[in-house]
Amino acid sequence: MTLSDKGGMTFSSHMAAALAEARAAGARGEVPVGAVVVSPLGEVVSAAGNRTRELSDPTAHAEVLALRAACAAAGSERLPGHVLYVTLEPCPMCAAAISAARIARLVFGAADPKSGGVLQGPLIFGHPQCHHVPEVIDGIAAGESAALLRDFFGLRRDG
Amino acid sequence: MTLSDKGGMTFSSHMAAALAEARAAGARGEVPVGAVVVSPLGEVVSAAGNRTRELSDPTAHAEVLALRAACAAAGSERLPGHVLYVTLEPCPMCAAAISAARIARLVFGAADPKSGGVLQGPLIFGHPQCHHVPEVIDGIAAGESAALLRDFFGLRRDG
Numbered sequence: 001m002t003l004s005d006k007g008g009m010t011f012s013s014h015m016a017a018a019l020a021e022a023r024a025a026g027a028r029g030e031v032p033v034g035a036v037v038v039s040p041l042g043e044v045v046s047a048a049g050n051r052t053r054e055l056s057d058p059t060a061h062a063e064v065l066a067l068r069a070a071c072a073a074a075g076s077e078r079l080p081g082h083v084l085y086v087t088l089e090p091c092p093m094c095a096a097a098i099s100a101a102r103i104a105r106l107v108f109g110a111a112d113p114k115s116g117g118v119l120q121g122p123l124i125f126g127h128p129q130c131h132h133v134p135e136v137i138d139g140i141a142a143g144e145s146a147a148l149l150r151d152f153f154g155l156r157r158d159g
Numbered sequence: 160m161t162l163s164d165k166g167g168m169t170f171s172s173h174m175a176a177a178l179a180e181a182r183a184a185g186a187r188g189e190v191p192v193g194a195v196v197v198s199p200l201g202e203v204v205s206a207a208g209n210r211t212r213e214l215s216d217p218t219a220h221a222e223v224l225a226l227r228a229a230c231a232a233a234g235s236e237r238l239p240g241h242v243l244y245v246t247l248e249p250c251p252m253c254a255a256a257i258s259a260a261r262i263a264r265l266v267f268g269a270a271d272p273k274s275g276g277v278l279q280g281p282l283i284f285g286h287p288q289c290h291h292v293p294e295v296i297d298g299i300a301a302g303e304s305a306a307l308l309r310d311f312f313g314l315r316r317d318g
Contacts, residue, residue: 052236053236055231055236056230056231056233056234056235056236057227057230057231057236058226058230058236058237058256058259058260059218059223059226059227059256059259060236064218067217067218068216068218071215071216071217072214072215072216074215075215076215077211077212077214077215077216077217077219078217091255091259091288092251092252092254092255092276092281092283092288092289093251093252093253093255093256093259095251096250096251096252096255096276097217097218097252100217100218100250100252101217113288114288115288115290116288117251117255117281117288120286120288121286121287121288121289122251122276122281122282122283122285122286122288122289123281124251124281126281127279127280127281128280129250129251129272129273129274129275129276129279129280129281130251130280130281131274
């Protein structure tokens, strides 16, 4: 009920913002993944795309950068009630960071059989060592998210 | 052979540096965990303790801070041939970051049944979604590492 009350519009606009971050990352030569963090009041409090190459930082995935910016703005290492939107299934590092930040709900686009950590592999949210399990909603704008990645890696193979 | 060639002295001194970082973190009111990154030439290229509270950053674990500093210094998101020493078994986030940074060898102290991600729970290095598996050596200075944590949480419970 909560989900349908929130409506497709909200999902769509926040995922659209994440997709815009993903496209901007791709234009910078980074793997095109984008994320936004939304407050309990529905405000976007941070938005980021991958910057691992630019920053020489293997932890600079979109989700980690968005979490760090939102936490810095909040002055807290925890973001209760917040929602994180990301265009691709988080990797194990990002999934564990999402849990550590106490994100209430994770909404993501395409699944990532190669590197994902939520629906496959380590199943980060499925062990007693995970002390906070967010609600997870997957498959939102998955086609567009996957197409961005496919185009990016296709172009790089050809280029 | 490689390990015994490296000798106990090297393990001890690098883990001693990590323990010093852990103690300094505890003195700052942070969970006392410390880490150092050592280059293929045996030089300490970064050292860090937990700063999650100080920085309001749930990703500011000792390992992540040490990896980010070493990568920034190297101008690369990968650290082939490097060794990461950490006083406690890495959590899933840090284990995945260690893999992403292509760390060659992970040496850690105490196991962490509550929050660890290497020997238990998600077993980060044990899935096809983990694209680089470091050599893992555990139990180095485990007693001292565990005592630091026990003292810290004991003091905090009493304090």
